[in-house]
Amino acid sequence: MRIEVRGVEPAEPAAAPALRFDLDLRARHADADAPIRALTLATQLRIDATGRGYDEQARERLKELFGPPESWDRNLSSLLWTQTVTHVPAFTGATRTPVTVPCTYDFDVAATKYLHGLPDGEVPLSFLFTGTVFYQDGDRLQAACLPWDTEAAFRMPVTVWKELMDRHFPRTAWIRLERDTFDRLYAHKVRHTLLGWDDAVRSLLRTSGG
Structure with a gap:
């Protein structure tokens, strides 16, 4: 299974802030014509903090996460954003499915501190997928695990997250x-x-x- 992230937008309707990432799923060539009856897709979403540059303002705002700038060579690392499970209905060959990611303005969460600390630019994201594919093989229903290296990269504009927070928490922030x-x-x-x-x-x- 090949998976690509095609875009991101606010999830609608939503009582709580969430982003919807659109995924393109395509069966590999060998089983491209085999009807897939269902796919249980587990997604681990990580922020690849080493995948972008940081100006002086960003380094100051992210000091709580990664320490003083002189130590970033050692401390800058990937951050777990969230984990979610999506149930994909039957398809043959290829399909598109949304993955909904809840967002929080809780500043005890490392991902929130990171996203709030970026003044502009893009957020380098890594999507790591696991799951089970149920497919038709003649008269038999078969099950197979997604390969361990099924993953995708995506660069999300920082403004997408900031505009979502402004929509749900206008001119406010939350601390516990x-x-x-x-x-x-x-x-x-x-x-x-x-x-x-x-x-x-x-x-x-x-x-x-x-």
Whole structure:
């Protein structure tokens, strides 16, 4: 099975942010005419961080992930984005199928930190596929595993992810706090009669000189 990634767009409709990657699937020459009854396709999606360059601004924003720029030769590495399973219906020869990838603005997730940290350009992605193909061989239904080296590369524009986040979280970002930290922040907000959480955080940033 040969698989190629043809494009990406926001998944619609979607209550939560997600991207839809369109895959072209084509049976190899030897079994191109064999009817495929079903395909269970498992996809591991990785960010190949070594596959692009970074300017000074990007290096500063990604310091939390990869350390100071002088250590990037050792620390720059591939990041797991997600894993998902897609059930592809019957086809013969070739077909196109979407793979839906949920996205989050949780900054405890390494992929989110990376995608948010890129000012522009493209995100080098690696799609690693495993799965089971069910195909017709005469009167018999046969099953075969996808070869271990079934994979595809794709370069996603950074703007696709950023526009998706802007659509679902306009002018906002999300961080998770421990309960006692939240309680202290809430007490600070009440004590200084601040109207909102942004006001509370800004007042602390002013105090610290940030």
